[in-house]
Amino acid sequence: MYLSKRTVFLALCVLLLPLAGAAHVNSPDVYYDGYAGPYHLLVTLRPPAVVPGVAQVQIRSVGDDVDTVKILPLRMIGIGAKMAPLPDAAKRSAGDPQLFTGSLWIMVRGSWKVQIQVAGKKGTAQLDVPLPAVSTSAQPMQAGLGILLAFLGLALAAGLIGIIVAATRDAGLNPGQAPEPAQARRGRIGLGVAAIIVIAAFVLGNLWWGSEASANARLNYKVPNMKSSLLGGSLLRLRLDNPNESEPTRFRSEQPDRIRLDDLIPDHGHLMHLFVVSMPDMKAFWHLHPDQTQPGDFAQNLPIMPEGQYKLYADIVHHTGFPETQVATMNLPAVTGEALSGDDAGSFDLAPADKVAQLSGGYRMVWQRDDHSFKAGQPYWFRFRVEDKDGKAVADLQPYMGMAGHAVFLSTDGNIFAHVHPAGSVSMAAVSLAEGGNAKAGMENMDHNAGAAEVSFPYGFPQPGEYRIFVQIKRAGKVETGVFVAKAE
Numbered sequence: 001m002y003l004s005k006r007t008v009f010l011a012l013c014v015l016l017l018p019l020a021g022a023a024h025v026n027s028p029d030v031y032y033d034g035y036a037g038p039y040h041l042l043v044t045l046r047p048p049a050v051v052p053g054v055a056q057v058q059i060r061s062v063g064d065d066v067d068t069v070k071i072l073p074l075r076m077i078g079i080g081a082k083m084a085p086l087p088d089a090a091k092r093s094a095g096d097p098q099l100f101t102g103s104l105w106i107m108v109r110g111s112w113k114v115q116i117q118v119a120g121k122k123g124t125a126q127l128d129v130p131l132p133a134v135s136t137s138a139q140p141m142q143a144g145l146g147i148l149l150a151f152l153g154l155a156l157a158a159g160l161i162g163i164i165v166a167a168t169r170d171a172g173l174n175p176g177q178a179p180e181p182a183q184a185r186r187g188r189i190g191l192g193v194a195a196i197i198v199i200a201a202f203v204l205g206n207l208w209w210g211s212e213a214s215a216n217a218r219l220n221y222k223v224p225n226m227k228s229s230l231l232g233g234s235l236l237r238l239r240l241d242n243p244n245e246s247e248p249t250r251f252r253s254e255q256p257d258r259i260r261l262d263d264l265i266p267d268h269g270h271l272m273h274l275f276v277v278s279m280p281d282m283k284a285f286w287h288l289h290p291d292q293t294q295p296g297d298f299a300q301n302l303p304i305m306p307e308g309q310y311k312l313y314a315d316i317v318h319h320t321g322f323p324e325t326q327v328a329t330m331n332l333p334a335v336t337g338e339a340l341s342g343d344d345a346g347s348f349d350l351a352p353a354d355k356v357a358q359l360s361g362g363y364r365m366v367w368q369r370d371d372h373s374f375k376a377g378q379p380y381w382f383r384f385r386v387e388d389k390d391g392k393a394v395a396d397l398q399p400y401m402g403m404a405g406h407a408v409f410l411s412t413d414g415n416i417f418a419h420v421h422p423a424g425s426v427s428m429a430a431v432s433l434a435e436g437g438n439a440k441a442g443m444e445n446m447d448h449n450a451g452a453a454e455v456s457f458p459y460g461f462p463q464p465g466e467y468r469i470f471v472q473i474k475r476a477g478k479v480e481t482g483v484f485v486a487k488a489e
């Protein structure tokens, strides 16, 4: 590990901040299914809750041909992307030789990637996995540490006062000699001066600490709430929110990536992927692609929609590869709407299934789930098979926006949302950036199970609770949506 004294000091400053943040965490962990050359890996990255902080890295080799794994963190873009520190060796698990784990310091907020260097029987190869890192909370100081520091601080203050008093009153005395009235007076003046110095140190120190703490609190990531409105009965207007736009602060040399709204890049072909879900029944679900009318403003013609409350989740990606989901809640009247066109797809009469979801034409989507229950925070492959009406697996799945499938994992209260692809929970645009702007490499990684009868998504539920999984595939030119009920413990 490469740590300077300054980084340790900075990390300690942040860890010790006596501030409790309450920012909402959606689903921050990264799940990624990809290939380092010939080696098939399932990667789980847990970004730190506070930056600077430690990201946990877990790499599972699907085959048994991997000998060593090394990991290192890099900025996604800019010169930091080229200044590679020495990699750390990931530790092979004693009980599970295909599992490698490690941890990496992430020093600034923003768009990162973790470079994974694999060596094995088929030579060496490399895989870059995007890692967005933000502070979502500040760690409160531990009570024990607080008491210890307070005790040490008081001891220092008492020592300082004692030294000044002794220096002004007792220094010129012989052993056993009592101070003259003039010396006693000097001593009292010394005591006063010492007290003023100590009090000033406490007051100024507290001001400095408070200023650092509030600067840090401002840098905590807040989920953006876009403004939504309905025009003319069926035109949805969205105005993006930027609560995390940072200003320079006096005491900080490091700046997080500035988040702006005029720097969006397309992710699998669209600047925005908007998911609209009816609440609380979640029977209506659409995956839409609003057009940008001007930076930060989007518009979409809505399909036919029943009256009710809807949650909106809009996925966007910044030029740094940093992804954001903007949210909104809307009460809509019945929308007479337009027929779905282009890549837009969805339906308002979905029935959640435990295992088998009905598709059109008697086709079915079958969740290939084991009987085990899901534990929060654990990576799993969610596999879905498409069958015809005779139960025969079909092998004619078509790519939908370049991918074998799209899945949305949504908690039933609407507070946890993740848009996942066969390659994982990272954005396609970030994958391309991580692989050096090579969109094709990213695409190849993305559609590695297109053309099969089965789609799989690597993901882990961030918290225990009830979820819905919306799975979209395309066949015979039509996008189909299956909905499944899931529970995490």
Ligand SMILES: [Cu+2]
Pocket (backbone or CB within 6 Å): 273, 405, 406, 407, 419, 420, 421
């Ligand atoms: Cu998608």
